[in-house]
Amino acid sequence: MLLNSCVGRFVNLQLSVCSSIKGSLQSGSTISWVRNFQTTSCLHKVVVARPKKTKRRTNPVTYEEIHPPHFIAVRKGFNSLNTSNLLAGTRSGETAIEDMFIRKFIEGTWHRLLLGKLIIKRRANLIILSGFFHQSLAPSKFYFLQGYTEEILAYVLKCPVKMEIMTCSDRKALVVTHV
Structure with missing residues (x-):
């Protein structure tokens, strides 16, 4: 039951984010930049093991x-x-x-x-x-x-x-x- 509610919340969040992004775009423009949208923090790989x-x-x-x-x-x-x-x-x-x-x-x-x-x-x-x-x-x-x-x-x-x-x-x- 808990898993279903978590999955449902995630799907609703994903749909609301996608609809807000689509709504902010002008008609006729592409949404290829959405595929490259990242929400994780930056990893500084140049300082690892130094x-x-x-x-x-x-x-x-x-x-x-x-x-x-x-x-x-x-x-x-x-x-x-x-x-x-x-x-x-x-x-x-x-x-x-x-x-x-x-x-x-x-x-x-x-x-x-x-x-x-x-x-x-x-x-x-x-x-x-x-x-x-x-x-x-x-x-x-x-x-x-x-x-x-x-x-x-x-x-x-x-x-x-x-x-x-x-x-x-x-x-x-x-x-x-x-x-």
């Missing part, structure tokens, strides 16, 4: 963030390497959800230690996670977190997981420039 510029150039930017998305596989690599997104690939949705879960799990487990983006590589049944981490913990705690992460993710995802850890002592080591 770092926000500041007046005093205080926004730190890494090498990966400098390049816009159309330079992926030209100047920079993918953050998630898998073949399930190819034509007729299987498990594309499941792979995307698993990648989101892995990123959130690493972000929570390695709290404030991950410096850049996490790279997820899938080779057959093996998942390889690599990233830059801050050296604020003792090496024994790093090894514990690495083993904990590998074991929990291997149990949840039902496939072997390996972590490649690269460490930096300075949090600003990955910053290339300021924008």
